[in-house]
Amino acid sequence: MDVHGTEVRQKALTLLRGGTRNADVARQFNIPPGTVSYWKHLDRAERGECPGRHDPRCPRCDGRELDESAYSYLLGLYLGDGHISHYSEHRVPNLMITCTESWPGLMDDCEQAMRAVFPDNSVCRVRKTGCRNVKVYSKHLHCLFPQHGPGRKHDRRIALEPWQQTIVDAHPWEFIRGLVHSDGCRITNWTTRLVAGERKRYEYPRYLFANKSDDIRKLFTDTLDKVGVEWTTLARGSDPFNISVARKASVALMDTHVGPKY
Incomplete structure (x- = not known):
C-alpha cells in the first residue's frame, strides 16, 4: 500500500x-x-539510469551459466529450511536459509553456494536469537525456485521441474547434502545385547532426516536410491516423518559424501 x-x-x-x-x-x-x-x-x-548498476542475468531467462553443483546443494537447503520473502511490491525478493549458530561451517557452505549460484547479487547474514539467516536478493528467485508458493511446504505439492531433476540427477550427493544440512543430522545410537550371559552396550552411527512434507521426503529417498543408500522409515506416532540410514555400508557412503554438520 x-x-x-x-x-x-x-x-x-x-x-x-x-x-x-x-x-x-x-x-x-x-x-x-x-x-x-x-x-x-x-x-x-x-528507466535504467542507475550508474554502475545492472539487472543480473538469470540462467533461466537469459541463459547465463549456472553452477549446477552449488545449485543442487542450495536447492536441498531451500526445500528444508528455506523461504522466499517479499516485504513489499517494490522491493527485490530474498531467499533466506535459517542456520543455527551451532554450525558455523554450514553457514559458510550456504553462503558460498548462494554466491556461486547468484554471483552478481547481494548476499548477507542477519543475526537472530540462536541462529542466523543467510540471505540472497534477486528478482529471479522464482525462476530458479519454482516450488515457492503460499503457505507451508508440507501443506502443498512439492515437485521438481524437469530441468531441476536433470541437475539433481547429475549432482545427487550435493542435493542429499543440502537436505541433510537443513533437516537432517548424524547421530550415534546405542543398544544392548546379551552375549554369553553378559549384557553389553553397542554404539553405531545413524543418519536421520525429518520433514513433514511427503513430497520432500520422497525426493530425498528417491535420490538415496539412485546413489545406492539403503534407508528405512521411522514412524513418529502415526506419521512417518523420519527417514533413517543405519546400514553400515550406507552410513559409510553418507560419511564420504555428506558427513556430520560442523
Whole structure:
C-alpha cells in the first residue's frame, strides 16, 4: 500500500526528474527524506539510469551459466529450511536459509553456494536469537525456485521441474547434502545385547532426516536410491516423518559424501 498516495508520488517524481533537490521535495510534500530518496532510486532503476548498476542475468531467462553443483546443494537447503520473502511490491525478493549458530561451517557452505549460484547479487547474514539467516536478493528467485508458493511446504505439492531433476540427477550427493544440512543430522545410537550371559552396550552411527512434507521426503529417498543408500522409515506416532540410514555400508557412503554438520 502506498501511504502517501499515487498522486503525491507522481508529483514528487516530476519535480525530482526536473532537478529539484530531494530535501526540497521532502519539505514541500511533508514526506520523510528517505522515502523521497527511495522513490527516486526506484524511478531511475525502472528507466535504467542507475550508474554502475545492472539487472543480473538469470540462467533461466537469459541463459547465463549456472553452477549446477552449488545449485543442487542450495536447492536441498531451500526445500528444508528455506523461504522466499517479499516485504513489499517494490522491493527485490530474498531467499533466506535459517542456520543455527551451532554450525558455523554450514553457514559458510550456504553462503558460498548462494554466491556461486547468484554471483552478481547481494548476499548477507542477519543475526537472530540462536541462529542466523543467510540471505540472497534477486528478482529471479522464482525462476530458479519454482516450488515457492503460499503457505507451508508440507501443506502443498512439492515437485521438481524437469530441468531441476536433470541437475539433481547429475549432482545427487550435493542435493542429499543440502537436505541433510537443513533437516537432517548424524547421530550415534546405542543398544544392548546379551552375549554369553553378559549384557553389553553397542554404539553405531545413524543418519536421520525429518520433514513433514511427503513430497520432500520422497525426493530425498528417491535420490538415496539412485546413489545406492539403503534407508528405512521411522514412524513418529502415526506419521512417518523420519527417514533413517543405519546400514553400515550406507552410513559409510553418507560419511564420504555428506558427513556430520560442523
